[in-house]
Amino acid sequence: MTAVVDLWGPLTVLVLILLAAVRWGRSQERARGLAGRWAEAWSRESAVLDAADRAADEDPRPFELRGRS
Incomplete structure (x- = not known):
């Protein structure tokens, strides 16, 4: 019986x-998920800005006049 009591600590x-360890692992998964979503949003925003830059290079008119004939 004392052997069982000695093992409690x-x-x-x-x-x-x-x-x-389990809690730390879950927090790491959550952090990776947030970082992944942030990186995804950043790449989408970069793609939009790149497309806008290309459009500005192709059409030298002011932004307000673009798309009008």
């Missing part, structure tokens, strides 16, 4: 370490 520490 190390087992408790082990369980706490495992719980902390």
